[in-house]
Amino acid sequence: MAIAELSPSYPRARVHPSSLSSRFSNPLLSRCRFVPLRPSRPNGVLCSIAPNQIQVPVAPPADSAGKKECFGVFCTTYDLKAEEKTKSWKSLINIAVSGAAGMISNHLLFKLASGEVFGSDQPIALKLLGSERSFQALEGVAMELEDSLYPLLREVSIGIDPYEVFQDVEWALLIGAKPRGPGMERADLLDINGQIFAEQGKALNAVASRNAKVLVVGNPCNTNALICMKNAPNIPAKNFHALTRLDENRAKCQLALKAGVFYDKVSNVTIWGNHSTTQVPDFLNAKIDGRPAKEVINDIKWLEEEFTNIIQNRGGVLIKKWGRSSAASTAVSMVDAIKSLITPTPEGDWFSSGVYTNGNPYGIAEDIVFSMPCRSQVCDFCVLLDLLLRFSFSYLLWRNYFSPYFREMVTMS
Numbered sequence: 492m493a494i495a496e497l498s499p500s501y502p503r504a505r506v507h508p509s510s511l512s513s514r515f516s517n518p519l520l521s522r523c524r525f526v527p528l529r530p531s532r533p534n535g536v537l538c539s540i541a542p543n544q545i546q547v548p549v550a551p552p553a554d555s556a557g558k559k560e561c562f563g564v565f566c567t568t569y570d571l572k573a574e575e576k577t578k579s580w581k582s583l584i585n586i587a588v589s590g591a592a593g594m595i596s597n598h599l600l601f602k603l604a605s606g607e608v609f610g611s612d613q614p615i616a617l618k619l620l621g622s623e624r625s626f627q628a629l630e631g632v633a634m635e636l637e638d639s640l641y642p643l644l645r646e647v648s649i650g651i652d653p654y655e656v657f658q659d660v661e662w663a664l665l666i667g668a669k670p671r672g673p674g675m676e677r678a679d680l681l682d683i684n685g686q687i688f689a690e691q692g693k694a695l696n697a698v699a700s701r702n703a704k705v706l707v708v709g710n711p712c713n714t715n716a717l718i719c720m721k722n723a724p725n726i727p728a729k730n731f732h733a734l735t736r737l738d739e740n741r742a743k744c745q746l747a748l749k750a751g752v753f754y755d756k757v758s759n760v761t762i763w764g765n766h767s768t769t770q771v772p773d774f775l776n777a778k779i780d781g782r783p784a785k786e787v788i789n790d791i792k793w794l795e796e797e798f799t800n801i802i803q804n805r806g807g808v809l810i811k812k813w814g815r816s817s818a819a820s821t822a823v824s825m826v827d828a829i830k831s832l833i834t835p836t837p838e839g840d841w842f843s844s845g846v847y848t849n850g851n852p853y854g855i856a857e858d859i860v861f862s863m864p865c866r867s868q869v870c871d872f873c874v875l876l877d878l879l880l881r882f883s884f885s886y887l888l889w890r891n892y893f894s895p896y897f898r899e900m901v902t903m904s
């Protein structure tokens with residue numbers, strides 16, 4: 492028997508757990524949010540219900556496979572009359588992660604939920620997309636997330652239909668794909684994974700935010716990003732990125748090792764081309780402690796013959812040693828890539844990302860996704876508006892709701 496206690500002045504309801512067996516199949520509960528642990532009250536789900544939707548919910552039967560989309564703490568009773576005081580003025584960011592039950596996600600999701608990526612005052616909702624085969628594992632992932640008691644993690648949902656999972660997402664981190672095994676090149680995955688990214692592109696086009704940022708990780712990521720972008724014409728092409736930040740990080744590490752410095756001294760490293768063995772890690776423009784890398788290292792033979800080869804084959808060597816492709820360092824590089832997109836790039840530096848080539852200043856063929864140096868910058872108008880609004884009440888609205896739309900402007904260096 493499902494119960495909803497309704498307050499006429501405040502459209503929130505106390506919902507009995509028996510009505511929560513599936514939050515997606517129950518329209519009344521379609522806006523439930525995970526409420527994090529507080530000492531004074533139990534964790535639970537907060538639901539906003541529009542007055543014209545008020546009715547007693549009926550517990551829906553579990554579907555034929557007996558699957559549920561919410562778990563334990565994400566489904567339990569919560570006193571919805573209690574005032575929900577958010578600790579922050581920032582509005583929730585909806586983040587979709589595909590391949591959420593995979594190795595890379597296993598590292599990434601916890602970084603996202605901890606606030607390491609979008610900031611310690613930024614609440615997030617995680618929408619996890621898996622494949623039919625990985626659905627049970629996806630439930631396991633959600634269980635680990637609830638056990639972690641992240642205060643910024645306000646909502647978790649799981650599913651295997653991209654049209655449901657991508658609804659209103661502002662970020663789509665597309666990891667889910669068949670990974671490369673020993674002896675395989677990334678291009679071998681093209682047929683299998685191309686279809687996945689065409690379908691996901693269509694889904695993003697139909698239901699995601701019009702300004703969604705899409706970071707494609709599943710290989711071959713450049714081609715997959717292009718396929719995804721072509722299937723999502725409603726989303727600006729500049730919002731699509733293929734992850735080459737791992738290669739940049741690997742190149743920075745090798746240059747630092749060779750120069751005998753810590754890697755925070757290495758800057759201006761570009762990965763040109765694809766995330767594959769054909770990529771070109773650029774040591775000519777790289778800097779170590781502000782000086783050209785080739786002057787500091789002073790071993791042009793190593794730079795020309797060994798360095799490039801090491802970076803091109805680092806992933807393959809790792810797979811041979813470990814029997815699977817890199818996961819933790821990939822998740823770290825995704826964090827770096829996202830931060831680079833939402834933070835203005837320091838003067839004189841740049842970062843690498845696979846971007847759509849139309850209009851590029853380097854003479855690279857048009858209509859492909861190719862890694863090149865990029866910068867994020869705030870538009871001049873936004874800097875001015877920021878200054879003007881700083882001392883008014885509207886500043887909070889501007890900073891938390893509107894300025895993110897202007898901040899993430901990426902231009903090629």
Ligand SMILES: NC(=O)c1ccc[n+]([C@@H]2O[C@H](COP(=O)([O-])OP(=O)(O)OC[C@H]3O[C@@H](n4cnc5c(N)ncnc54)[C@H](O)[C@@H]3O)[C@@H](O)[C@H]2O)c1
Pocket residue numbers: 589590591592593594595596620621622624625666667668669670671687707708709710711712734735736737738766816817818821
């Ligand atoms: N760009 C890079 O720098 C980089 C680095 C490392 C790995 N990768 C690529 O990332 C991808 C994932 O790697 P991983 O180690 O996490 O693999 P994994 O096998 O551990 O996880 C992949 C997950 O994706 C799921 N999946 C498969 N098809 C799906 C679909 N259509 N929709 C949603 N989920 C789906 C699988 O069930 C699995 O759980 C691989 O393609 C790998 O080659 C890219």
